[in-house]
Structure formats: C-alpha cells, structure tokens
Amino acid sequence: MSSAVESAPHPRFGGQLRHAIFQRVTTLDGVNYLNFAESQVAANLYEGLVKRDRFGRIVSAIAQSWRHSEDYRVWRFTIAQNAKFHDGTPVRAIDIKRAWERSVRESWRGEIEMESRMSLFSIEGAVSYRTNTTEEIVGIEVLDEKHLRVTLKKGDPEFLAKLTAPMAWITKQGNPQPIGTGRFHVASYSAEEIQLAANANYVWGRPYVDSVIFRYYVDVREALFDFESRGLDALYLPLTEAEKRRRENLNEILIQTDIATGVYLYINLPNTKSQDSGQQAWHNFLKYAVDVDALLRLQYGAEFAQLALAASPYRYNPTKARRRLKHTNEERSRSLRMVYASLPDNTGEEIAMRLKRDFFSHVGLQVANPVEFGGALKDASADIALLAMRLPQDTDGAPSNLYKSDFLIPLYFLPSHFLCQPQVRCINIGWGGIATFDGVWLSQ
DSSP: OOOTTTTOSSOOSOOEEEEEESSOOOOOOTTSOOSHHHHHHHTTTOOOSEEEOTTSOEEESSEEEEEEOTTSOEEEEEEOTTOBOTTSOBOOHHHHHHHHHHHHHHOTTHHHHHHTTOGGGGBTTHHHHHTTSSSSOTTEEEEETTEEEEEBSSOOTTHHHHTTSGGGOOOBOOSSSOBOOSSEEEEEEOSSEEEEEEOTTOTTOOOSSSEEEEEEOSOHHHHHHHHHTTSOSEEEOOHHHHHHHHHHTOSSEEEEOSEEEEEEEEEOSOOOSSTTSHHHHHHHHHTTTOOHHHHHHHHHHHHHHTTSEEOOOSOOOHHHHHHHHHTOOSOTTSOBOEEEOOOTTSOHHHHHHHIIIIIIGGGTOOBOOOEEOTTTTTTTOOSEEEEEEEEETTSTTOHHHHTTOSSEEEEEEEOOEEEEOGGGGGOOOSTTSOOEETTEEOOO
C-alpha cells in the first residue's frame, strides 16, 4: 500500500488502492456492463442523484436535495449547483432525463429490471418508452436547468433506494466510454489494468486517494500471492477461499458484505399467448429440471456447498420436467444456444457445462456447448443464459420478486467476501465514505 495515510489520525491526500479483478473489462458503460469486474470499476466512475454512504444511509450525490408528495408518488429533485461531468460541463436536469431514457431504452437488462420492479421502471411511462410506444418517459419532467420532477406509477417510499442502482447512474455520451460524474475518472485503460484518477471537480470534494488500480488476474492463486507480498490491497474471494481464510484465523481483514450474488437462468425466448410455447412454457419446464443442491455439491464439494443458499422454491422433479418438455410447441429437435456470464468466483463456464451435462441432457433438452455471454442477449441470438445479479437486502430486487417472473429462474445465492490489507480500513477516500467495491466500504 503506497499511501501516506496509513497511520495518520486524520486523512491526507495521496496513495493508491490496488484491487484485483478476475474478469476482463470490455466496457465501462453502466447501461450494458456484462460482468462483476466491469460493475466494480464503473461504480467508481458514475453516480446517480443519490448514493449510499459508508453506513448504508442514502445521501446526496448529484441531487443536493429532494422532496416528495405525501403518498410518495411525485418526487422533486434539486441538482447541486456545482455538479459537473468529468469533462467539466455542468449537470443539468435535461441530462438526467436523457441518461435515464437511454438506460430504459438500451439496457440489455431492461426486461429483468421491469419484471423485478427495479430502479427506473417504477416511473410513469418507462415501460411504454422501453417498448417504443412513446417518444419520451412522460413521468420525467424538466422544470428548469436544476430542477426535475419524477412521477411514479404508484407511491413508493423505497424509490430513493432504487435510484442507487446502476441503471439510474447519470452519464452522457463519450468516446468511447460514457462520461460520468463520480469520484474518479479513467486515467488509463488496457486489457490487463485500469487506472482511475481522483476527480478534482467532484461535487462533494476531491477524494483523498490519488488513484485506484484494477489489475486483471486469470488465477486467484496468483492474486493471493501478490496480496501476501503486499502487491495488492483488496480482492474478491471465491466462496471456498473465503471459508479457508476464516477457518485459519489469518490476520488479513475479511469482509462479508450484505449484498448477495444471485445466480439464475434467464429465458430469452419470445413470449406468446399460448401456454405451450414461449417463455412461460420454458419456465414451467426448466424450474423442475435442475437439482440446485446437487449442482452446488458438484461445484463446491459437500463441505462448502452448505455455505451457499439454494434459491429455487421448486423441488427437482425430472419426471415432471420431461413431461412438460414434451408438451411445448417449440422445435425440440433443434439444439438451444446457451450463454454464460463470468460469475464473480470465475465459475460461469463450469456451472453452465454442469447444467448442460448433468441436468438438461437428463430430461431430454438438447443444448449446444455454452459460450461466453458477449452481446448474445442484446441481439437475441441466445435462448438461455446463466447470469448473476447483486441483490442488496433492502430493495425490490429481493429474491422473492424473482420467483414471479416468467423468464427468470433463481438457482442459488452466494455471500460476497473481500480480503483487504489491514491498512485499507484506515483510508478515507472522500465525502460520505470511500470508494466501494461490490457494495463494501473499505474503511472504518
């Protein structure tokens, strides 16, 4: 840790925070990020109207203040006078509207967000705009340069919490990446390492730390070696490694977050009015086709599988799955295309192959060898996807909402752990807390 603030009673400016990531970063666009590494980097570049502080409280970000109607349906936001994008231009109310409309229209996760009632889809007119039936989101009104009124479909006391989600981040068009307002901006960008530099014009004051470096590792063992050699300050730990460290009572700081990693299947087949075809038919089949407990034992071993939480409310029933597959009107002779995202513990490909080999094939479903996610969902060329989402405990993205979807099948939830050098806890990166990695405040 190359920081001057390690033992200081009060924060000083300077130093670098070095963080390991285990997926390659191909985009920093908050609307269309594909994996956890991209979301971790982007979380330090972009912010919404509000954010969470180091204690989990909702505080000002771009918005200086807000108020709501008695029934929580109409919200009025005042944008901070000195809020600026990284290129120095001021943030205006019209920028908020444009950013949110882009998120609603372009996000590949839009269908998921609509189903789970997350973020912007609780705004009046957002669903119509997503489906191209209107030219704007009527519930977002620009009052003047610094004031915005938002009308929801129905009153929602949790609307501010939803505005902390990536979909509500405020960006404008950049080349090649969007331009944000967050505490850091991109200083250098390569396949192996991304360096972020402190934003001197950050609305609530320059961060104390000069830079944050995200370094890509193929193997967690290599990252652990660098961590033990003091070449890294923080890294995400896979479930098995986290439990080993806990049992060995090592002196590093191991943090378990209150954000779970939800792993689920996404059905990307067009819906129809018939119950024998489309998403509903495949959901009725697939929800009985996977033995989640067995999947966890195969992947993590009996000793560690109990640390994950099986999420599906449906009991494994291969007989029922086979019967329901026969009743679908889809062409069962064709081989479905399956894609997977890189899960935070780098198990995406392994889990996808286990699903194909150990479960889908046993109930008569033909699936081609899974391939990495890429843009296959956005261009609708994939039929089934293995994906993951972060699920804070206090939003409507709660697991119970995922059960109501015709195209989401929850599989299991993993706890999130970070390993940090002891001195990292002494770093304050600026107003309202410090930089976050997957929802963790690396500070006391």
